[in-house]
Amino acid sequence: MEATRREIEVMANLLNSNDTQAEINRAHFRKNNCLAINMIGSPGAGKTSLLEKSLPLLTRSLGVGVIEGDIFTSKDADRIAIHQIPVIQINTGGGCHLDSKMVSKVLPDFDWNAIDLMIIENVGNLVCPADFDLGEAFKVIVLSIVEGDDKPSKYPVIFRNAKAVVLNKMDLEKLTDVNMETMKQDILAINPHIRIFEVSCRNGNGLNEWISWLSQEVIEHREHEG
């Protein structure tokens, strides 16, 4: 019987079907001259708050759309819809991350002529979303400083793969033991090219720098792709 045992070489990527769909999504964004970003952070880091504060500033010069990933509720999408922004909710029904297929299903529901920037807010989680390409141009992390300065070194994969990190809740710095130097040094050790923004969504400090960087990225993307 032993002779019937045999090995089959396979060497296949487990993310193949996600990656294939992600490339189709990416082509869709490119065709529509749209910069898509994948916003990732822990629950409570301030992803939706950052959107709420950023949207009024971004929409002065850009058409913006939002895809909201959430496990069960439409609470975040409701907060965004108040700003008269096209927003679509994806409920993952227990799933800990968005994947490229979920995103592809809602793409036909937007008016792409009116959108220069698509912000995809992922499910609150620093681990799982890191492995799943949605077709975005790049990832942005939102990390609140009260989560602790050890978080970048504990979740290196996402920091290695992101283009920018927004450090939120800077207004609480004096109330915590967080060491901002350690936090920033660790982030840069993992990813020396990452842009770091220090903001407070509560009092608005630091938002302008983040907004002008993101707006510039939209313009550069359009020139590059166009």
Place this chain on the structure above:
Amino acid sequence: MHEMSLMGGVFEVIEQTVSQHKVKRVLQVKLKVGALTNAEPDALQMAFEAYGKDTICEGAELLVERIDVLGRCQNCHYEFNVTGMFFLCPKCQDINIEVIQGEELLLESLEVE
């Protein structure tokens, strides 16, 4: 627990593979998992058992080989193991490090009968 989604990918590949070969039973599944991914071996094991129930893979062994992160300095081309996720060339201190290994999520091979 995105290991369940990853395991969905494993089983897609397994089904495709066994449909092209004459296979009665899968005895062993070998994965390669880079350290620069977030796939956790124990969670993969659990997901494998859950997915494998009542399939051609029931009772099969899952082997997960962890792959270290290997970087190549883009300045001096030195190749080194990236430890502690610090991406810095130990030879010339350059920070432009290309990851040449450690991002794998692969189904390497199947042992079947």
